[in-house]
Amino acid sequence: MANVSSFRRSQGVIFVAFLFTTFIVGIAGALQSPTLSRFLTFEVKADPRLVGLFFSVNALASIIGSFLLAKYSDKKGDRRNIVIFCCLMGVVNSVIFAFSRHYYILITLGVLFAALSSAAMPQVFALAREYAVKTGRNVVAFNSLIRAQLSLAWVIGPPLSFGLAIHYGFTVMYLSAMSMFFVAMLFAAFFLPSVEKNPILQLDNTIDIKSANQRLFKNRNVVYLLLSTVFMWTANMMYIIDMPLYVNSVLHLSDSLPGQLMGLAAGIEIPAMLIAGYLVPVLGKRNLFFIAIICGLLFYVGMILFTDEFALFALQLFNALFIGVVANIGIIYFQDLLPTRMGVASTLFNNGIICSTILAGIIQGFVSESYGHEIIYWIAFAMVAISLLFCALVKDKH
Incomplete structure (x- = not known):
């Protein structure tokens, strides 16, 4: 025994x-x-x-x-x-x-x-x-x-x-x-x-406990990061919902292409996450977040400008770097801002994605029906740009 x-x-x-x-x-x-x-x-x-x-x-x-x-x-x-x-x-x-x-x-x-x-x-x-x-x-x-x-x-x-x-x-x-x-x-x-509650408090004396324990929506850093998360994931969810329809009805490319694009992006995301984890001590979470969001901006610019199959495959590199890094670093970022409430921090990140799914479904359905599929990617680009602005407002305490 x-x-x-x-x-x-x-x-x-x-x-x-x-x-x-x-x-x-x-x-x-x-x-x-x-x-x-x-x-x-x-x-x-x-x-x-x-x-x-x-x-x-x-x-x-x-x-x-x-x-x-x-x-x-x-x-x-x-x-x-x-x-x-x-x-x-x-x-x-x-x-x-x-x-x-x-x-x-x-x-x-x-x-x-x-x-x-x-x-x-x-x-x-x-x-x-x-x-x-x-x-x-x-x-x-x-x-x-x-x-x-x-x-x-x-x-x-x-x-x-x-x-x-x-x-x-x-x-x-x-x-x-x-x-x-x-x-x-x-x-x-x-x-x-x-695991005993909040071991991080025993190991890190630099934490501002008063700030960490204040009400969630009075903590500006948490609010800004949550808004940044919601905007970036809404853009991503709009792409996931709309892209199969866009490829089929607008670009008239292969029916199997959307699955191939999603599979390629998912495959690249895994090494992107692992590499990002080891780059954090060198570049810092905030800088990696900025780099990832810029990759997102480049991805949506590419979706607006390019329509051939090869370009769509190439653009998945930027898409995977964008999603892979923010999916990995994002949850850590929330936990760093709320070190005394790990469960709430992890759940905020997860719930931000769920909210984004709801918003993306509403926006994509209304906009694509009224104005066509192309405008979806302009809106997604704008949302990622707004996400970058909110991310810039998060004060780096580490």
């Missing part, structure tokens, strides 16, 4: 557990999200209005649920136990979607359990940050390796989701997601560590 306990507490095993848990929870999410609109349309027989309502309610519930769990975890909850709880909620949610085809059950019970399970990933990142600080690891490099697992999950998950749904049905697909949550729950229970 002593040997088993020692094995479970070894840093190598815990590190692998963080990587594996992140990857498996990411796979579970990547199985469910890409085919949700197809499931609601063809299995539940919901009309487009009800599909849109479901996405909005689901996003809002996820924001509220994850934020409440984040506040609880920062005050008195054991993050490992909260991760286990969220995975259990994911298991229940998957079972409901696997066997129910009743819209009102899905938008009530289904959304409730989905909202509670949505906090799993922010809590894993918060726990990873606290563990890295406690054990003296390179925080950014540690986060980069873990964040890369989530990107890898989203390279593998969507094709697997469509393959399972189309060839074996949605029941099998959701039961597969259930099994992923169940495995992640076991790994969290047996191998993830429990």
